[in-house]
Amino acid sequence: MSVLTGPPRRREPSGILPWLAAPALVFFVGFAVIPLLGVFALSFANWDGIGSIHPSGLTNWRAVLTNPGLPHALWVTFLVMAVSWAVQTPLSVLLGAFLAGSQRYRAVLGVVYFVPLLLSSAAIALTYKALLDPNFGIGHGLGIGFLSQDWLGRPWLAFGLVIFVVSWQFIPFHSLLYQGAVRQIPQSLYEAAQLDGAGRVRQFFSITLPQLKYTVITSSTLMVVGSLTFFDLIFILTEGGPGDATRVLALDMYKRGFQANLMGPASAIAVILVLVGLALALLLRRLGGRDAGDSQLEGA
Amino acid sequence: MANPLSRRTLLGMAAAVPVSAALSACGSSGPGKSDKASYWYLSGQPQEGVRTKALDAFNEAHSDERIKGTTFQNDAYKTKIKTAIGAGEAPTLIWGWGGGTLRSYVKAGQVEDLTSWFGDHPEVKKRLFPTAFGPATIDGRIYAMPCETVQPIVLYYNKKVFEKVGVEPPQSWGDIMDLVPKFNAKNIAPFSLGGQSRWTNMMWLEFLFDRIGGPEVFQAVFDGEKDAWSNPAALDALGKVQELIKADGFVKGFSSITADSNADQALLYSGRAAMMLHGSWSYGIQKADGGRFVADDGLGFMNFPPVDGGKGDPSDTVGNPGQYLYISSKASAEQKKIAKDYFTKGVLQPAEVKNWIGTGAVPLLLGTEKQLAASDDAEFLNFTYDVASKAKTFAQSWDQALSPTAAETLLDNIAKLFQRSISPKTFAANMNAVIGK
Numbered sequence: 001m002s003v004l005t006g007p008p009r010r011r012e013p014s015g016i017l018p019w020l021a022a023p024a025l026v027f028f029v030g031f032a033v034i035p036l037l038g039v040f041a042l043s044f045a046n047w048d049g050i051g052s053i054h055p056s057g058l059t060n061w062r063a064v065l066t067n068p069g070l071p072h073a074l075w076v077t078f079l080v081m082a083v084s085w086a087v088q089t090p091l092s093v094l095l096g097a098f099l100a101g102s103q104r105y106r107a108v109l110g111v112v113y114f115v116p117l118l119l120s121s122a123a124i125a126l127t128y129k130a131l132l133d134p135n136f137g138i139g140h141g142l143g144i145g146f147l148s149q150d151w152l153g154r155p156w157l158a159f160g161l162v163i164f165v166v167s168w169q170f171i172p173f174h175s176l177l178y179q180g181a182v183r184q185i186p187q188s189l190y191e192a193a194q195l196d197g198a199g200r201v202r203q204f205f206s207i208t209l210p211q212l213k214y215t216v217i218t219s220s221t222l223m224v225v226g227s228l229t230f231f232d233l234i235f236i237l238t239e240g241g242p243g244d245a246t247r248v249l250a251l252d253m254y255k256r257g258f259q260a261n262l263m264g265p266a267s268a269i270a271v272i273l274v275l276v277g278l279a280l281a282l283l284l285r286r287l288g289g290r291d292a293g294d295s296q297l298e299g300a
Numbered sequence: 301m302a303n304p305l306s307r308r309t310l311l312g313m314a315a316a317v318p319v320s321a322a323l324s325a326c327g328s329s330g331p332g333k334s335d336k337a338s339y340w341y342l343s344g345q346p347q348e349g350v351r352t353k354a355l356d357a358f359n360e361a362h363s364d365e366r367i368k369g370t371t372f373q374n375d376a377y378k379t380k381i382k383t384a385i386g387a388g389e390a391p392t393l394i395w396g397w398g399g400g401t402l403r404s405y406v407k408a409g410q411v412e413d414l415t416s417w418f419g420d421h422p423e424v425k426k427r428l429f430p431t432a433f434g435p436a437t438i439d440g441r442i443y444a445m446p447c448e449t450v451q452p453i454v455l456y457y458n459k460k461v462f463e464k465v466g467v468e469p470p471q472s473w474g475d476i477m478d479l480v481p482k483f484n485a486k487n488i489a490p491f492s493l494g495g496q497s498r499w500t501n502m503m504w505l506e507f508l509f510d511r512i513g514g515p516e517v518f519q520a521v522f523d524g525e526k527d528a529w530s531n532p533a534a535l536d537a538l539g540k541v542q543e544l545i546k547a548d549g550f551v552k553g554f555s556s557i558t559a560d561s562n563a564d565q566a567l568l569y570s571g572r573a574a575m576m577l578h579g580s581w582s583y584g585i586q587k588a589d590g591g592r593f594v595a596d597d598g599l600g601f602m603n604f605p606p607v608d609g610g611k612g613d614p615s616d617t618v619g620n621p622g623q624y625l626y627i628s629s630k631a632s633a634e635q636k637k638i639a640k641d642y643f644t645k646g647v648l649q650p651a652e653v654k655n656w657i658g659t660g661a662v663p664l665l666l667g668t669e670k671q672l673a674a675s676d677d678a679e680f681l682n683f684t685y686d687v688a689s690k691a692k693t694f695a696q697s698w699d700q701a702l703s704p705t706a707a708e709t710l711l712d713n714i715a716k717l718f719q720r721s722i723s724p725k726t727f728a729a730n731m732n733a734v735i736g737k
Contacts, residue, residue, distance in 0.1 A: 048704075050386045051408030129561075134553030135572065136563055152496060153555025153719075241496060242555045243716040258379055260708035261404065 043267035060264040073252040081227040087167045096178020117172040125236035155245035158238050174219045181215035221284045228277050337392035337638040343371035350655040358646035365638040385410050390628040392635040398435030398624040399700040406438045412627035415441045429664045431694035432622035444624035445643045449661040450688040451620040453503050457575040457600040473607040480549045483574045489551035492573035494559035498711040501718045503577050507604040508537035511612040515693040524736030529728040538724030569593040580684050584660040617687050618695040622664045709734045
């Protein structure tokens with residue numbers, strides 16, 4: 001878009017540069033675009049994963065869009081997205097701001113906080129499931145009655161548990177982003193604020209938080225789009241249960257495709273997931289404003 | 301004791317792997333092109349050991365007809381085999397559960413019709429439990445070789461807990477409902493249940509449907525009759541389960557317990573639950589994990605009791621009438637011949653039969669009474685053999701009998717039924733919508 005107004009192009013690099021993108025492009029087309037088109041085509045066909053594929057027109061789309069399961073799965077997906085964002089963002093900002101300090105104990109704590117991110121989702125889910133077993137879990141082991149709840153058997157408890165485990169796993173990553181961003185804030189701003197007599201809290205709300213605007217958007221984009229793909233953790237932890245209380249869209253897709261052998265409807269859901277993800281990413285990009293991609297560093 | 305997998309056999313198996321790998325390297329590689337047959341089956345002890353030994357024994361005795369075995373973990377296998385078959389890369393011999401999944405393979409023309417082969421080899425059919433052929437038969441034609449063991453669902457109970465509370469094992473559904481408050485009063489869960497796994501809940505419905513309405517009720521579903529789930533007997537059974545849940549018949553938090561972690565088993569042998577409905581394989585788990593529980597005669601077992609006024613035959617049972625081997629229709633003529641030779645000379649040979657009995661299981665072979673009686677687990681094995689061979693109807697587990705599409709809807713709705721978030725009527729309506737799919 002800005003080609004016309006951009007700086008005058010030099011000949012040599014413009015001839016070679018596009019070719020440097022070729023390997024990435026080949027992979028992108030081979031592993032993203034072609035499968036995506038395949039899934040799109042499959043959403044207009046009947047296939048049980050074994051036999052032959054029969055075109056079926058709009059039947060799958062009609063079935064998926066009229067199935068009461070879809071609004072529910074969409075609702076659960078958005079709820080997981082919104083609640084986990086609301087839980088993770090403030091905690092990550094605070095942790096990130098805290099860790100940006102230079103004292104040595106903060107570095108040690110930073111490493112400790114970072115550990116959950118190093119574990120695989122499957123391992124985390126299995127561990128929590130074992131810990132929270134109502135009869136043989138940590139509640140029983142330590143004699144703490146409160147922990148012996150029917151964690152995975154009550155819709156809201158199970159939902160809360162999913163949010164908790166997701167947050168536990170991903171807050172370290174987002175804290176790391178915020179830590180980096182806080183360290184980029186020019187020290188002069190704080191010095192000026194101190195001269196004006198602003199306290200720590202005031203400094204946080206008047207300087208740190210506004211300066212983190214673009215990091216919040218980056219981190220939120222990752223959280224929101226990432227939460228669309230939550231699958232392994234929920235699959236192992238609750239299998240979408242109890243009932244369908246935690247049945248998010250990605251899980252719904254897997255269950256229809258690979259457990260119920262309905263590849264057509266599963267593909268339709270996959271297409272919906274892609275569309276929702278794209279829409280959300282674009283929306284967040286809009287929220288960031290036109291200059292979101294520009295550097296905020298002084299002099300850059 | 302009768303632990304079938306000693307360290308020595310494990311080492312032996314480990315040693316056998318490179319040897320067979322080296323030998324298999326002599327042939328050309330990959331299924332389809334090779335003159336050698338392939339066989340995919342489930343890992344997980346003690347069953348894997350028995351399967352591998354049977355295969356090794358066949359390979360040793362038939363050096364010109366070697367079969368290459370590959371093992372997979374249960375859930376991974378279910379996806380992998382489907383993908384492989386869909387891609388035309390199926391092994392010669394496919395291990396499976398028969399029923400609805402087999403039907404989908406048959407519909408896609410992926411497995412060999414064995415009807416005429418069984419006609420030519422009546423001796424193969426005659427030696428196995430007749431009930432085992434039900435899930436192998438699709439629309440009157442046989443597509444699978446039954447193998448391995450029978451696994452009826454059994455009502456287990458903890459004898460010590462019954463003694464402590466001073467009550468007798470239930471003889472009817474009424475007794476069950478009477479026992480519930482008595483155990484609850486002593487802070488013992490009446491029934492253990494790994495409810496998160498969903499198929500565990502299903503076993504209750506399988507028995508209640510049968511005991512109240514007889515095998516016809518589910519048969520109508522299986523045959524795709526319209527509104528078959530709305531049968532009054534079905535609604536009655538669904539209501540009875542919800543009554544039991546409402547009366548706190550199941551252990552607190554049962555929806556958070558999975559069967560794969562064996563926590564439901566632990567509740568029974570540790571005396572925190574009095575009874576449990578579970579597959580016959582549970583006996584081996586109780587024995588292996590329960591310390592002296594089985595050895596000290598703590599474990600009681602019985603067939604599911606009748607429901608007062610019900611039409612069903614109390615000798616009926618449900619569960620897995622067998623495991624199955626299918627032959628891929630894409631295999632070469634020679635591979636198919638090797639596979640069929642494995643059916644006659646490899647499946648359930650004396651050594652394999654002995655190994656299965658050693659794991660506390662009953663091979664689906666007729667005439668093993670003496671061997672069973674000589675085992676350490678004679679009482680349980682005789683019981684299983686009697687139930688399996690004398691049942692007028694041995695219904696296959698519903699999630700195996702139905703198509704994968706219907707089975708998934710079924711399991712989802714069962715979970716909701718046990719949550720009491722849907723009524724029996726809603727359950728029936730939801731299930732009627734997928735009949736025949």
